[in-house]
Each structure stands twice: as C-alpha cells, then as structure tokens.
Amino acid sequence: MIEWLLFPLVITGAALIPKKQMTDKQKIQTIFENCNLAIKRNDKFHYPKFQREIKRDTYTTYLYYLPLGISSDQFEDVIPALKDGLNKEVEYEFKDGLLRVDVFESELPEKWSYDVTLLQPGTWEVPIGRNHKGILYHDFEKYCHLLCGGVTRFGKTVFLKEVMNTLILNNPQNVEIYVLDLKAGLEFSKYKAFPQVKEVACDVYESAQVLHQITNELKKIELYFREKGYTNIIDTPFKKRKFIFVDEGAELSPNIVKDKTAKKYAEYCQGALSEIARIGGGLGYRLIYATQYPTKEAVPMQVKMNIVARLSFICASQVASRVLLDDVGAESLPSIPGRSIYLVEKMRTVQVPYIDDKMIFKMMGEMLHVDTNIK
Ligand SMILES: Nc1ncnc2c1ncn2[C@@H]1O[C@H](COP(=O)(O)OP(=O)(O)O)[C@@H](O)[C@H]1O
Ligand SMILES: [Mg+2]
Numbered sequence: 001m002i003e004w005l006l007f008p009l010v011i012t013g014a015a016l017i018p019k020k021q022m023t024d025k026q027k028i029q030t031i032f033e034n035c036n037l038a039i040k041r042n043d044k045f046h047y048p049k050f051q052r053e054i055k056r057d058t059y060t061t062y063l064y065y066l067p068l069g070i071s072s073d074q075f076e077d078v079i080p081a082l083k084d085g086l087n088k089e090v091e092y093e094f095k096d097g098l099l100r101v102d103v104f105e106s107e108l109p110e111k112w113s114y115d116v117t118l119l120q121p122g123t124w125e126v127p128i129g130r131n132h133k134g135i136l137y138h139d140f141e142k143y144c145h146l147l148c149g150g151v152t153r154f155g156k157t158v159f160l161k162e163v164m165n166t167l168i169l170n171n172p173q174n175v176e177i178y179v180l181d182l183k184a185g186l187e188f189s190k191y192k193a194f195p196q197v198k199e200v201a202c203d204v205y206e207s208a209q210v211l212h213q214i215t216n217e218l219k220k221i222e223l224y225f226r227e228k229g230y231t232n233i234i235d236t237p238f239k240k241r242k243f244i245f246v247d248e249g250a251e252l253s254p255n256i257v258k259d260k261t262a263k264k265y266a267e268y269c270q271g272a273l274s275e276i277a278r279i280g281g282g283l284g285y286r287l288i289y290a291t292q293y294p295t296k297e298a299v300p301m302q303v304k305m306n307i308v309a310r311l312s313f314i315c316a317s318q319v320a321s322r323v324l325l326d327d328v329g330a331e332s333l334p335s336i337p338g339r340s341i342y343l344v345e346k347m348r349t350v351q352v353p354y355i356d357d358k359m360i361f362k363m364m365g366e367m368l369h370v371d372t373n374i375k
Helices: 002-016 025-035 073-084 156-170 187-195 204-228 259-282 303-307 318-325 355-366
Strands: 039-041 043-046 051-057 059-065 090-095 099-103 124-130 134-137 146-149 175-181 197-201 242-249 285-291 311-314 337-346 344-351
Touching: 025 059, 025 073, 025 099, 039 344, 051 099, 051 124, 073 090, 073 099, 090 344, 124 156, 124 337, 146 156, 146 318, 156 175, 156 242, 156 285, 156 355, 175 187, 175 204, 187 197, 204 259, 204 344, 242 259, 259 303, 311 318
Parallel strands: 146 285, 146 311, 175 197, 175 242, 242 285
Antiparallel strands: 039 043, 051 059, 059 099, 090 099, 124 134, 124 344, 311 337, 337 344
16 A cells, blocks of 8 residues: 555655756757757757856856857847747857857946046047957947947947047047037037037037038048158058037938928038048048948938947837848837947947936046036
8 A cells, every 4th residue: 555655746746856957058959949040951950069168256167069050140040049949048159160148147237337447548448348258349449430339328429428528538639529400509518628629519400510511621631641642641641530420310311300491401411421421531531420320311321331340229110120130129228328239340239338317427527627617
C-alpha cells in the first residue's frame, strides 16, 4: 500500500523541484531556433554557431559564426524577439564573419546631468548621450552635419542647447553660431548675450536674411578654396567653424507656411539650407537641423541626403522613424525625455545629458566670464 502512495509523491516532488533557469546563452539559442534563423542543407538546419562569450562589467558579448547564406536582414528580424525574450537591451554587429550580440544587464539612466567633465577643449566633439558602454560623442569634423527629430517635448531643443554649450566652451575663439529658432526665438534669443552667437533669427523672414548672408559668404569661400586648391577645411590652417542651428525646421517648409509672401521666403530658406548641407561641410559650415515633423516636406531631400548622422527621439510612427533613421525603431523607444537613437554607421540607443538655461549661463559665466543675468 505504502508503495502505491509513494509513486504519486515522487512525481509531485519532481514537479516541485524548481527548473534550472535558462541562461541568456541558452535563451538566445532557443530564440534562433524558434525564429527559424537557419539555413537548411542536406535536410539539416544550420543555426548561428556559438563561438564564445565575453563577460564585462555591465554587459555580456556573445559571438557566433553565421552559416553562409544567412543575411544580416534575417538577423535583424530576430532582434525584437531577442529583446523580449531576454527582457534586456540588445545591440548587435556583424564584423569579420562574426555576429556579435551584446546583452546589457542594466537599464539606461532615465536622466543624467551635463557637466564640464564632458568637455574636450579644442575638439569639435560633442557628447550625444550615455549608453551601456559609456559616453558617445559626435565628431563634427568627421560628420559635419546632424539631423535631429522626434515628437515634441522629448528633448530636441535641450539637445541643441547642449551642443551649442559644448561647442562654445570647447572652442570659444573659433566657433561662430547662427540660430534659426522658429519657435519665435523663445528658446535661443537669450543666447545673443554670448559673443559666439552671431545671429538668432525668429521667423521665416529673419531666417532668409541670415541664410542669405551665410550663402553669400559660402560662395566667396568656395571661390577662395578653389583658387588655393583646398578641398576640405580640415586640411587647411583655418580653425574657424560656423554652425547653423535650425530648431523646428518644418516651419521653413513652403507647404506648411500659409502666407503667400512667407511661402516665397520659406522656399528660399530651404534652398539655402540645401546648399549649406551640400557644399558647406568642406568649407567649414556645420548644419544641425531639428524638426518635430520628419516628413519629406519638412526635411528637404538635399538636406537629408547630405546629412549622414542622425539623432531621433521617440517618433509618432514607423514612417517618421524611416525618414529620420532610414529604418524603423524610433517609434518604439520608451517614452522617456532624452531617450534617443543615434545613427552613425549603426543605430545606438542613448540617454542624452540634461542641461537647462541656468546651467548653461552658470558654466559660461564661470569658464568664459560672460556677463549674463539670467534668472
Ligand atoms: N536629455 C534630457 N534628459 C531629461 N529630460 C529631458 C531631456 N531633454 C528634455 N527633457 C525634458 O523634456 C522637456 C522638453 O524638452 P525639449 O527639448 O523642449 O523638447 P522638444 O524640443 O523636443 O519639444 C524638457 O523641458 C525637459 O523637462
Ligand atoms: Mg523644441
């Protein structure tokens, strides 16, 4: 009798023994199998072959050999499943025939503050944000322009101010800044107090005026460069760089502007910005173009085509994400202000450092002795 009772007990006991948790490595393998990331040869499925794993402080790298025939596109389709399955942030890269998957242990911070330790005096490198591996910088000497977008209230203007602050503090003698602040100058007018900020245009008419001045100068420099045989300012002794910030660029779109005369000015502005994006880079002009409406109308074709580097905060749709990043992704960012995807060569999720007017004026006052009375 006792034996009869024991048998079900053993079974129940076995069920109660906690199953050993799958490791991330096992989960990745299972996800590859469930998502059919394989090629079939001689009736056998060949999956990415695990090579090794490298544990680091904040993340683990898993390296795989990809069987010939699996494309990077196929792997990209598996990324959402990997992120959900592991419940962790994942980044990947293909290099030298290897697939590298980085699995991050911790979440990105929801907010972190800008401070002077981020400065790299004398360079044109600007902090973009923090990811799991450290702080990413954008080098305006390598990628001269930057396109920035995303829905309103998620950090475009804060980012532009952070860039402006960095540029001025890193190169107070050599930077010249022009701002087209199409939110009626509300955000940037106060920065006219800095000698490096040459102009702040507040509407389409003032923008046209500033752009007219810049493009005239551009033509002269182009001629001079041609005479001298210069092809890129980086290879010349010239140290000065001119940055044109455009905040709420869609306001310069002829399709959005209602007034007939304003439309003409908007067309002019878009033409001038296209010219700066196209030929300005080699001549020392840098364009940072931000818009909350990343549509074809708001981002002129020439501007987009000539801006390789992109930064996208959360977007309203996959279509918007595609305009900014040439890919989906920004529509599914968490709704955290400052969270964005930086695209240069590959997409990386970052948390942009937070800065505000008070911090900027304080730093300017302390480091450059700018006399400012911002409250
Ligand atoms: N990098 C950031 N980190 C934390 N909070 C941010 C960050 N950027 C923006 N925010 C918050 O979001 C608000 C809106 O940012 P803002 O740059 O004005 O958005 P946008 O220009 O895209 O409309 C800010 O006032 C701030 O409270
Ligand atoms: Mg804004």
